[in-house]
Amino acid sequence: MRVYPDQLVRQLSPLPQCCLIFGDDPWLCEQSRAALHTEAKRQGFEEKIQLTQETGFSWNELYEQWQAMSLFSSRRIIELTLPQAKPGTEGSAMLQSLMQMDNPDVLLILTGPKLASEQTKSKWFKSLDAKGLYVPCTTPEGAQFQRWLDGRINHYGLSMGRDPREMLFALYEGNLLAADQALQLLQLLSPNAAIDCDQLSQYFEDQSRFSVFQLTDAMLNNQQDKAQHILSQLKSGGVAMPIILWSVFKELGILMQLKSTQNNRQPLQGVWSKLRIWDKRKPIYQTALNRLELNHVESLLAATSAIELKLKQQGIEDWTGLSHVSLLFDPKAHHKLSHIDLA
Structure with a gap:
């Protein structure tokens, strides 16, 4: 039975015959294992046996551990790691055979990387899944x-x-x-x-000299030299790019709402309150509103989104692209730079 990590604890009383923990998220895998071990200990499983399918591993060792009496007269956990999530022909036959031999004093835990859909349709997986729980640990x-x-x-x-x-x-x-x-x-x-x-x-932010808030303030005020200097310092200081992008997106979202309201000839007072913009920060946004048109803000959002997509899909930190975005806070730059594709 498939059970997601946040539901696992509710499915452990009584413990199943086996539990399969497969996935590529180390935190979820470890938390799932810890939850299993904690509940197993509470139910009297004191002895732990750890096996790994590696060069020289014999499946008979798993069979012997399944059949052996505990040295401490307590219930036992057998944890088997499958580094490739592929038990092979011999392993598949052994796992299916063990599931035909109920042993309430043994809890079998299988761990390994994320399973492909065809693996969850295999005979060995189905036999274990029918007797226990499958915990997919995907981020x-x-x-x-x-x-x-x-x-x-x-x-x-x-x-x-x-x-x-x-x-x-x-x-x-x-x-x-x-x-x-x-x-x-x-x-x-x-x-x-x-x-x-x-x-x-x-x-x-690694105690950097400058903060992302100083960067976005410089962008809003069109202080290009200052913004470029701060951006350089943030990069050398090890500040994570996602946090810079978060701050830029936040300010652009605010500008978009303010500019749309302004273009519709509606008062900004209600929007100031809705966006929780303090009086001392209103002049910063007003300066940007007076300088930028709605299409400028839309271009800034598109350029920033392209940088974020490159980071998430390709793992590329485009600091040059961020510098380009900063320049686009100056409307004069749009005539010369807006055609550049950051994707």
Whole structure:
């Protein structure tokens, strides 16, 4: 039976005969294993046997461990790692045979990389799946990652609003292990107080001389020399590109809403309040609104999206492209640079 990692704990009483944990996300795999071991220990499984299908491995060893009496007169966990997720002909026959020999004093855990669809249709997989649980540990993306992140934030009892949550999403999407470690750090640093974006910037930007907020302010004010200098410093300081893109997208989204309202000849007062823009920051946005047209903002969004897509799909950090985006905050640059394709 297929069970996702966040549902696993609810399916472990009583324990199944076997459990298959396969996937490429190390955090989900380890958390699933830990949950299994914790519940197994509570139900009297004290002894652990670890096997790995590698050169020289004999499937008879698995059979002997399945049949052997525990040295400590307790129930036993046999954990078998399949590095290629392919037991082969002999292994497939052995696994199917063991599933015909019920042994309530043994819990078999198989672990390995992500399974292809054809592997889940194999005889060995079906025989184990019928007797136990299959836990696919695939890294969540998009809305699924946001739900996971919200769940971990609640797990650690952290208080943070939408913006810092979006900032964490941009910085850690695709890396659950690093995200969880960051949340543990935040729990130590701010166990009771609410956490805002300024604090996240301070904690996770390698103590750089400049912050991403200074960069976007320079862009909004069309301070091109300053913006290029800050961008260079952020790069040399090891600041993660996703957090810079998050900040640029955030400011462009605000500009888009303000400019659309302005073009529709509607008052900005309600939008200032809706976007929670303080009085002291209104002049920064007003300067950009007076300088940029709606089509300029749309071009900026398209260029920034191309950089983000290149990063997520190809793993390329396009710092030159970010420099190009900064220049496009000057409307004069659009006549000479907007035709350049950043994809």
